[in-house]
Amino acid sequence: MKVSVIGCGYLGAVHAAAMAELGHEVVGIDVDQRKIDALAAGKAPFFEPGLPEILTSASASGRLTFSTDPAAAADATVHFIAVGTPQKPGSYSADMTYVDAAVDGLLPYLKDGDLVVGKSTVPVGTAARLAEKVKSAVPGADLAWNPEFLREGFAVKDTISPDRLVYGVSSDPAIAAASQAVLDEVYAKALSEDTPLVVTDYATAELVKVSANAFLATKISFINAIAEIADVTGANVTELADAIGFDARIGRRFLNAGIGFGGGCLPKDIRAFGARAEELGRGESLAFLKEVDSINLRRRQHVVDLTVDLLGGQAYNKRVAVLGLAFKPDSDDIRDSPALDIAVQLNGLGALVTATDPEAIGNAQAKHPQLHFVESIAEAVQGADIVLLLTEWKQYRGILPADIDGLVAGKTIVDGRNVLDSATWREAGWNYRAMGRP
Ligand SMILES: NC(=O)c1ccc[n+]([C@@H]2O[C@H](COP(=O)([O-])OP(=O)(O)OC[C@H]3O[C@@H](n4cnc5c(N)ncnc54)[C@H](O)[C@@H]3O)[C@@H](O)[C@H]2O)c1
Incomplete structure (x- = not known):
């Protein structure tokens, strides 16, 4: 397939190289000239195990190119949106400026039959809003939401062999079937290896991603809260985690007490999720995430x-x-x-x-x-x-x-x-x- 990947950061650069590695013809697009120059020269602009190798082999195959010009997306029929959604300054909400700019920049080059595929982590409701935008600009183009679950440090493996795929598609059955057919072709290798696939609506797909991160953050803060009690009682939180982790309903992973979580995802995602719940009039439903956040910062x-x-x-x-x-x-x-x-x-x-x-x-x-x-x-x-x-x-x-x-x-x-x-x-x-x- 002819694929464009808009946004070549930790997610997008790996996604672009991995898609080319899988046999697709890929153009990676980013506004950051330095990043594009590095990638075009076959160099990873950040450290990620395995990325230099697939960049080299994909570039050598001629299937992977990079550009700062949104017009480079014109030949592609599948367009992944992989730009950042950081915390908005002065707020806990996600800053959607980059996603909107990426989609607006793509619209002049979209054609009937094209599929825009959101990968960035976004507040629920974004996909429906962007689908309207795409449809009103190019009635024959569609949008799907395909959240990304890669872990930095394992990003190449997680992109080529994901542990699951989620497609959020249109509520119109014919459009949904066409979008799924395109994504099935993009992910043919993973699907042939029986990767679990969930095909659902936009809102569910968006919520799957933020719920997964909220759950992981909660698990880490849970064990860190217990560590605080262990500290004042002389108990050993590691032995405790081993013991509770033997219960398959709990599981041992992500139960390591320490200095807490960070990175470009969990902290901003739980804050944006809470902020979105407040906008939806359901702030109390996710009020516990504020506690998860403060336990984490206390570490x-x-x-x-x-x-x-x-x-x-x-x-x-x-x-x-x-x-x-x-x-x-x-x-x-x-x-x-x-x-x-x-x-x-x-x-x-x-x-x-x-x-x-x-x-x-x-x-x-x-x-x-x-x-x-x-x-x-x-x-x-x-x-x-x-x-x-x-x-x-x-x-x-x-x-x-x-x-x-x-x-x-x-x-x-x-x-x-x-x-x-x-x-x-x-x-x-x-x-x-x-x-x-x-
Ligand atoms: N990093 C991860 O492990 C990970 C995992 C899953 C999901 N995500 C989500 O993926 C998204 C991207 O995260 P990231 O870590 O790759 O961020 P990042 O900051 O590393 O990369 C974002 C890239 O988008 C580029 N960009 C911004 N505006 C653009 C535009 N209009 N056109 C083209 N490029 C533009 C930036 O220059 C940057 O290179 C976020 O929503 C994040 O929550 C990240």
Whole structure:
């Protein structure tokens, strides 16, 4: 199929390359010239495992091109909208400016028979509104909503082999059938591998995405709330999570207590979902998401307070080593990263923060040049009064006391992700502190 992907960020760049890898002829379009130049040269503009490989092979096949010109979409018949929907400044709602601009920019090039496919995460009601817009500009074109569930760090695999597909289609059965036929062809490989498919209406498709993220955020904040109780009772939240996780109705995944969630999705999505519920006169239905959000934000404050406490009551002029800046391992994404937030807060309290991360230093430095960034664990912990492990990269999970014993000034470590073995560190003479674990 001839496909355009409008918006080539974390979602769109992977989607474009993966669609080409699957045999489609793809043009990726973005307003960011630097991103397009990099992608056109076969270079990934951000860190995502496996993306450089499929970019190279798709570009070599001649099936993948990039442009900043919306007119480049004219030859395609399927148009994915993958632009950002960040939190609107001064509000909890989603900023829909980019989605509207992307669709408006596409309209002059749409033809009868084309299908516009929304992938961005949007407030419920958006698809119906945009379908009207598309229909009134080009009566023979249609719109479907096909939310994306990829996880950064696994985005290539999740795009080529998704765990499910959701199509939100028109309420007109003939239009719905035509849209489904197009999407079935786009996703022929995944469907041939028996990927579960849910075909539904626009509102349900939009709500599936935000409900999934609301559920995941709630699960994380649930275990973090229990960690707060564990902290004051001497209980062990990790053992507790193991024990409750054996119940198949609960499940063990996403029950790791720590410094909370961040990134470009969960925080803004739960806020936008709550804001949309208020607009719909059902604010009380999602009021619990405010609690989920505040439990999550409290985790960052908890680590800052704990660090100050361990430093003897003040951070001023103390050397703090921060291991990890990305919001999660295997990503360079620092959007709303709890790790970076903690580093910045401690810096604001006068601590001398030296931070490292395998991939996110460039992004972190651009946003917070006041921090001191170094490339290696050894440089980060040199002379440190305290070490904070804040993103659970494989490299950091494997650290042993002997690796850094001789470098630090003080043997105190805060394991913000509960990934180190407490006994090993204590036996080596360290003051080891974790989240909700004695
Ligand atoms: N990142 C993820 O893991 C993920 C997963 C599922 C869903 N989503 C959703 O996908 C959407 C995109 O997220 P992202 O993380 O890729 O964001 P991003 O900020 O990385 O990428 C958005 C891109 O859109 C481009 N853009 C903005 N306006 C444009 C326009 N008018 N025309 C063309 N390009 C334009 C920007 O330059 C940017 O490159 C969001 O709604 C997000 O919630 C993201």
